[in-house]
Amino acid sequence: MKTLILVDIQNDFMPGGALPVPRGDTIVEVVNGLQPGFGLAVATQDWHPPGHASFASQHPGRAAFESVELDGLPQTLWPDHCVQGEWGAKFHPDLDTRAVQAIFRKGVDPRVDSYSCFYDNARRRSTGLAGYLREKGATELYFCGLAAEICVFYSLRDALDFGYPCVLIMDGVMPLDEREYEKARDELHTAGARLMRARDVFCEI
Numbered sequence: 001m002k003t004l005i006l007v008d009i010q011n012d013f014m015p016g017g018a019l020p021v022p023r024g025d026t027i028v029e030v031v032n033g034l035q036p037g038f039g040l041a042v043a044t045q046d047w048h049p050p051g052h053a054s055f056a057s058q059h060p061g062r063a064a065f066e067s068v069e070l071d072g073l074p075q076t077l078w079p080d081h082c083v084q085g086e087w088g089a090k091f092h093p094d095l096d097t098r099a100v101q102a103i104f105r106k107g108v109d110p111r112v113d114s115y116s117c118f119y120d121n122a123r124r125r126s127t128g129l130a131g132y133l134r135e136k137g138a139t140e141l142y143f144c145g146l147a148a149e150i151c152v153f154y155s156l157r158d159a160l161d162f163g164y165p166c167v168l169i170m171d172g173v174m175p176l177d178e179r180e181y182e183k184a185r186d187e188l189h190t191a192g193a194r195l196m197r198a199r200d201v202f203c204e205i
């Protein structure tokens with residue numbers, strides 16, 4: 001079954017949010033238009049407890065977007081964002097979630113960040129998404145959401161490792177950093193992901 005995965009389409013990643021992705025809001029219409037064509041749609045939410053270790057506010061003397069080491073892993077520090085239950089963690093108000101059958105939350109462990117929808121960055125804990133997709137009979141995964149070169153990228157890489165044929169919906173994602181996104185897109189393409197525009201996706205589903 002062709003499956004659409006909506007990654008972190010949340011207020012804090014939108015213009016005006018705590019960790020805004022430039023023009024992040026432009027994907028909402030694209031994503032809404034795609035959903036009716038899919039047999040299965042699932043969404044993820046970045047869902048941090050207050051005081052999460054990825055927040056620059058927890059590292060005195062450090063600023064957002066600096067890098068530190070956290071439990072032996074490199075960690076970019078972020079502004080406080082997507083705090084559980086708060087406005088910034090909610091889906092964009094115009095996002096149509098009627099077709100979304102399940103929501104997976106990540107970044108819930110206060111000590112470790114989680115970019116991939118499948119595992120935290122230390123690979124200690126699974127979100128349950130992999131088991132869910134297996135049980136539902138997902139055969140091909142189509143990715144959209146924010147940010148393109150972070151959570152979408154790491155999710156796609158894991159999905160490719162699981163052996164799923166994967167599509168990156170290019171107008172269904174937006175990056176925080178255009179340069180990093182170009183590198184990420186090349187890496188995904190080399191690893192076997194297809195890069196498609198939403199209208200071409202719609203023709204084949």
Ligand code: VGL
Nearest residue numbers: 008046078146147150151
């Ligand atoms: C994300 C940075 C921190 C994302 C989440 O969803 O791409 N980026 N937390």
Ligand code: ZN
Nearest residue numbers: 046081082107
């Ligand atoms: Zn986060």
